[in-house]
Amino acid sequence: MPILDQLAIALHTVTAILWVGGIFLVFRVLRPAALMLEPPLRLTLFKEVFSRFFPWVWLFIVVLVVTGYWDWSARFGGLEATPNYIQAMHLIGWLMIALFAWLYFVPFAQFKRYIEEKKFPEAAVIMNNKMRPIIAINLFLGVLEAVIGTTGLYWL
Numbered sequence: 001m002p003i004l005d006q007l008a009i010a011l012h013t014v015t016a017i018l019w020v021g022g023i024f025l026v027f028r029v030l031r032p033a034a035l036m037l038e039p040p041l042r043l044t045l046f047k048e049v050f051s052r053f054f055p056w057v058w059l060f061i062v063v064l065v066v067t068g069y070w071d072w073s074a075r076f077g078g079l080e081a082t083p084n085y086i087q088a089m090h091l092i093g094w095l096m097i098a099l100f101a102w103l104y105f106v107p108f109a110q111f112k113r114y115i116e117e118k119k120f121p122e123a124a125v126i127m128n129n130k131m132r133p134i135i136a137i138n139l140f141l142g143v144l145e146a147v148i149g150t151t152g153l154y155w156l
């Protein structure tokens, strides 16, 4: 296999690990641990964490899309005659990207504004009602993507 194709597969895998692993850490580990902090400090911590993690997620998205379509056309002959699991991978991938884009531009932008204005109860509502469900869905979809990507070839 050409070295560039191998590089695309490696980058796709590593980037998926970093995105989904990052969500897992924040959602299942940092969030419960941070409950020991008073709300203003806790919410400010999350603003700082997300402000650093989300630019990385944009980079992960670019790499996943470029390497995913690269691999698709190199090994599976392009969009025609493609196994169903690859179709599922890219549809779920775009759903994850759309959810992240909405999270970033709508509730997260509002959350940051409330923290800067020191409106902590309002920021907490945005975090619990708007941001948390999207993050939970993307964690589930990201794990599903990993299962599809690694086992799809053996389904039939």
Ligand code: HEM
Pocket (backbone or CB within 6 Å): 009, 010, 012, 013, 016, 019, 020, 064, 065, 067, 068, 069, 071, 072, 076, 086, 089, 090, 091, 092, 093, 094, 096, 142, 145, 146, 147, 148, 149, 150, 152, 153
């Ligand atoms: C959005 C467009 C995407 C496309 C076109 C795409 C395409 C592909 C292709 C062609 C494969 C190879 C399957 C095989 O070897 O049988 C693959 C594997 C994989 N994909 Fe994606 N993918 C996309 C998004 C994502 C996303 C968002 C994630 C997770 C966050 C992800 C995670 C994986 C994993 C873990 C594998 C298995 C390891 C590997 O081959 O890299 N993919 N993907």
